[in-house]
Amino acid sequence: MAHQMRTLGMIGGTSWHSTIEYYRLINESASERIGQWSNPPLIIHSINIEVMREQNKEKINATYLDTANKLQSAGAEAIIICANTPHMAYEHVQPQIDIPILHIADATGQAAQKQGLKKLGLLGNRPTMTGDFIPKILRNNYRMETITPEGDAINQAHGYVSKELTQGIFSDQAKRFFLDQIVLLKERGSDGIILGCTELPLLLEQSDVNIPTLATTDLHAQMAVDFIFGEL
Structure with a gap:
């Protein structure tokens, strides 16, 4: 099966x-298709x-473009960015390389579309919640509205993400905060919640809430596997 799989570059x-988490999910999903004694080619x-x-947006753009070019030169046939926030560099990088970047918002939008969701609450860090790199694709490609927490909740969410979750700390206090925000987003009309920080699905589970959640990490990793096997 190895020769039938495409090579994926991971940033x-x-x-x-x-x-x-991305590496684990991609390999586990691939193993379900090809058996535990094989694994996909990843760079x-x-x-x-x-x-x-x-x-610094210019520095972020330059770093991701340089990395994308290195992966392309190394033989990657597509690229996946293993986090939500760095997708802010997508519009700068994609036009300057010859292979596709699999966008996390497309993975999210396709899953939401299958569930008939129209208004999505977005949780993550400050750049993800205040930027347009996820809402724009959901709006233009899937006709979905995106809303975020109100007031100081964005700063509080950013604090938990940057100081705890990205450092591997998953506290009960952080979990209570995000569960409260999900309740508030639902009260404002959300029919689904985007867990738009790669570590949020490690903190929250679908069983914790009574509204559909879209774990971007899982959805994005599945998109990567579909590409590897030529199904995307």
């Missing part, structure tokens, strides 16, 4: 915890998370 490191480039913490 990781933001955070390395999420990169491990991983792990960047320093500091480039994201500085919040």
Whole structure:
């Protein structure tokens, strides 16, 4: 089966915890198709998370373009960015390389569409919730509305993500905070919740809430596997 699989490039490191989760999910899903004694061809480039913490968009764009070019030169046939927030670099990078970047918002939108969802609450860090790189694709490609927490909740969510979740800390306090935000988003009309931080599905489970959740990590990893096997 190995010769029938496409080579996938993975940009990781933001955070390395999420990169491990992507690597695990992709390999587990692939193994279900080809057996436990085989695994897909993957090229991983792990960047320093500091480039994201500085919040310098030009530097982020340059770093992801450089990394994408390296993966393309190394033989990757498509690229997956192993986190939500770095997709802010997608519009800068994609036109300058010759292979596709599998966008996390497309994976999310396709799953939401299958469930008939129209208004999605978006949880994540500040750049993900205030940026347009996920809502724009959901709006233009899937005709879905996206809403985010109100007031200081965005700053609180960002604090939990940056200081705890990306450091591998999953506290009861963080879980209570995000569960409260899901209730508020549902009260404002959300019929689904995007867990738009790669570590959020590690903190929250579908059984914790009574509204559909879209775990972007899982959906994105499945999109990657579909590409590997030529089904995308």
